[in-house]
Amino acid sequence: MELGNFFKLLWKHKNLLIIIPLVTIIVSFFLVKNLADKYISSAQIATGIIDESRHLLDADQSGAKEQSIAHEFSNLIEIMKLKTLINQVSYQLILHDLQQPVPFRQPSKLFLSMNDAARKHAIEVFTDKFKKRESLSYYNKDENGLNELLRSMKYDERSLRKAMYMNRDEDSDFISVYYESENPQLSAFVVNVLCKEFIDYYTHTVKQNETDAVNYLSKLLDEKRNALNTKTNQLQQYKIKNGILNLEEQSRSIFNQIMVFNDRKQQAQREISSYDGTIKKIDDKFDPKQRKYIEASVSKFNQDIVNSQDQLHLLTDKYVSSGFNPKLKLSIDSISNKLASQINETSDKYITNPLTGKDDLVKQKLMLEVSRDLAKYSIRAISNSLNDLNAKFNRLVPFDATVKTFNFDIDIASREYLDILNRYNQTNLQSTFSIKLRQIETATPDTAEPSKKMLLIFLGGVVSFVFCVIVLFGIFFFDDNIKEPGDLVKRTQLPLIGHLNTVTGSLDLKKLWDVEHRDKMKLFKELIRSIRFEIDQELRGEKVLGITSLGDHEGKTVLAISLAYSYSMINKKVLLIDGNFNNPTISNTVQPKVFIEDYFKNNPDNYEAFSASTNVMGNHGGDVTLLEVSDENFIRSRFNELKMKYDIIIIETPPLSSLNKSKEWLLFANKTIAVFEANGDISKWQKDDINYLKSLEGKFAGWVLNKTDPKKDRF
Structure with missing residues (x-):
């Protein structure tokens, strides 16, 4: 696949690439114009991990500790993201809105529907859960209702996590905590509560672990001391008993x-x-x-x-x-x-x-x-x-x-x-100096962040444009249809003698050669002339040309009639034979006086009835084949007579999908050309027909690609 073809496809659908992003931009504008401003508050926590002044009493101050610094910061940040700590923030937020006259957010319908008793009960439950650092149970009907209250106010853990993030400030000793919301007081409150709860939780956890470790080591130290004293007493008693001094x-x-x-x-x-x-x-x-x-x-x-x-x-x-x-x-x-x-x-x-x-x-x-x-x-x-x-x-x-x-x-x-x-x-x-965490910068309400509305609108247009390009590329990439003559040659490994552009409406060949028409008609006439020239080069004095195709409705009839008329314009005696018994379009259009069933039938009376002024030989149609009309030798003799009377004989045969019906006609053709309609694909069952055309070798003149894009360069 050539990149140029893809750009041509994009140009073909340029209106789509303009309209869809434009619509997306308009829709994005109406969606984001009512978005509230965003306020971000931040705080900093000093960890003391890399502060050497706080490690003076550490036993090990070697560089080996540097290898674990990143892990320690990662552990602290993950602890800060614990569901337990986020729940503590949720409880503080909802308790503030329940107890204070001015809530942080606009109360939800569920919040407004609560009566005084429900508010009092909610305050008691949230306070108890906050003190015990417990989560609300989804399996308890009462606590699940309180969970719904948190979700309705967007104070639940999932909603808070979406606007909350924390990270280490480059290679410093500090961890920064950020929260974004539509209320500056809310943002500052969330950050400060989270930092306080994190420090309290970490302090309590570390202190408890260190106390347990000290108690365990103290107990183990007593056991080892008693064991040492017991061994020493045993040695002394043994020396006294046996009179051993030194x-x-x-x-x-x-x-x-x-x-x-x-x-x-x-x-x-x-x-x-x-x-x-x-x-x-x-x-x-x-x-x-x-x-x-x-x-x-x-x-x-x-x-x-x-x-x-x-x-x-x-x-x-x-x-x-x-x-x-x-x-x-x-x-x-x-x-x-x-x-x-x-x-x-x-x-x-x-x-x-x-x-x-x-x-x-x-x-x-x-x-x-x-x-x-x-x-x-x-x-x-x-x-x-x-x-x-x-x-x-x-x-x-x-x-x-x-x-x-x-x-x-x-x-x-x-x-x-x-x-x-x-x-x-x-x-x-x-354990005396282990607690190193402290909040060195308190979060305060800040001004609104720069508006991102225009950026969102622009991104909406860009994303929609990119999406359309990707869709068109997918269509282009997975499209195996033959659009250009070069594609047909690559797919079949057979030569090409020309192509025809698409012509809309009825085709009047007489007017086409008599007067000047629009560009498409002029191009069609020039392409017919080119094909006529290539056929003459292939025939080299021979007179019988067979026109076939892989399937029905590929354009054989138009090509046969156009070629016949083109040859007549250069004063050639042309005979057009309608050999398609299944679909006798030429016979139905021209209404000829001579028919194949009559002329090629072994009957002496038919010979005198045929006149040299006849230009078209039709057929009566029906389920019949050429060799069923007469035997091969007689038909060949008839063709020899026709060669004496005409300069060129053009036969429109049935498609190769009709099996022997087309191949019987091609027995008597000196050269064969095949018509293929553009934007079509070659199916698996048609590969046998292509192999048949390859077996004709020198008798096959080449392809004619029909209904191509008139704007493409001519071959």
Whole structure:
């Protein structure tokens, strides 16, 4: 579809596009001329959401809060739109009109019909609903009547919402509330009541939620504190029962003592080994006789040495048991010195073998034996102490596991308690400063808004004009009718030889060629001449032309007669044959003397009756076909005779919708043209006929589009 065609369609209906918007403007003028002026009142509410000076005590002042600012403003605006709050405004409005002598609006019929008792009852119900923030029930007959009263005064929730709107002022901390009505006092009253009720509702709701949260955290804090105290008491009782002061220090001390005793034991074992080796080497230097002599000589001094050794053993046990107390070390050193002097005395007193000079070896051996015995005895004491320390350490292991379990439970309970304590303190602090909403600008009656009457009238005209354009575009878009020759070629994929414009009234061909007529008639004559020329180019010396169509009343007869007359004007001998038995329009109009049924019938008498001066061959009509009149060969011979007598033979055939009736005539035509009426559509069942025309190939000359718009350019 071309855009130019659409503009042509608009131009064609230009009167419609002018009249309808004009009527709409006139109607709009009478509808809006009595409209009341509109008054808008506004107020501002400070939320404190982005006011940093009001967040000094907040625990979290990070930028993460910025992400939720838009959501917080959206939530506040949606809360303001709650039905509960709008109902509060409705109750205040109706109570004002019921109680004050000058109502905000002109009283409705239902309002005026109320008596004093009904007014008093309505005031009581509305006041009670206002205090309780309840809605009127539609299922209660009495309350439903009060709902009807609100609707009659246009104080109901739906009516108020239509003229009420609120929004955040760009990126500021403020929410603006607007209301539009025909009364400036009414507009200001609605805005102020809504803001007050919103702030009260939000304050009460937030306070209640925060109080519930603080109470819940307080209760939970007591539970966690009691749980922590219980765990702590259990640990204390367990330590008292098992004699545990500081398990970690005790276990560390015992472990250190075990390490010290192990070191002393290893050292004593090394000393014993060294002493035994040294004594053995000394004994190896003495023969048995000398050893007997020495032992016999010193036996009287051994008793004193043994006594000193016993004292030394006792002090060594105490020294080891005390954990190597330095004070006992002095006593041990004193006894050791005494023992050494006794051994020296022994070495001085004994009688040595005059043959042997080994005094120092004997003395050294005695000293080594004493030291070895002392080391052996200290190992036994150290081993006993190690056994006692290991036993004590093993007893601490289960105590340590139990104490760690208690400490772990106490640690968890302590963390839970501290977490709840922090949340409790934070919530308690925020609840003190949480209410941030306040009305910073009160709504006041304002002047009337600029009149929109002219704008409404203009919009009415524009909307009606656009609506008409849309309707015409829909008609244009969904219109598949063929209006121009180009459309016919695109739809059928067959050539076009010309088109004819629409001519109103009777068509007098003789006058058409004799005198000048109006423009439409002149155009028709020129188009016939053009078609005649195109047909001559297609015939190329052939003489028989068949004219058909897809359906009835397409204009075959007019075209056939016009072409016949046009050829006669150039001194051609023309024969016009009316082959349409179903609708013999030419035969009924011209009243010919020769008929198809007579001429093409195989009868010798008919041959002499036909004269060369005959211009039209008609038919008697009826349900008959050409091949039913005579056989094909005879008919073809008759056409050969006619070709000898005439320059051009034009046959008007039945439409292709008559099936074989048209196709029988086209068997004898050298060229075929088809007439199609403009503004028509090609139906599905006509596609077979188009395929038939395509099958004719070179015999089909092309289409003639009839009844086109005379103002369109010629092809």
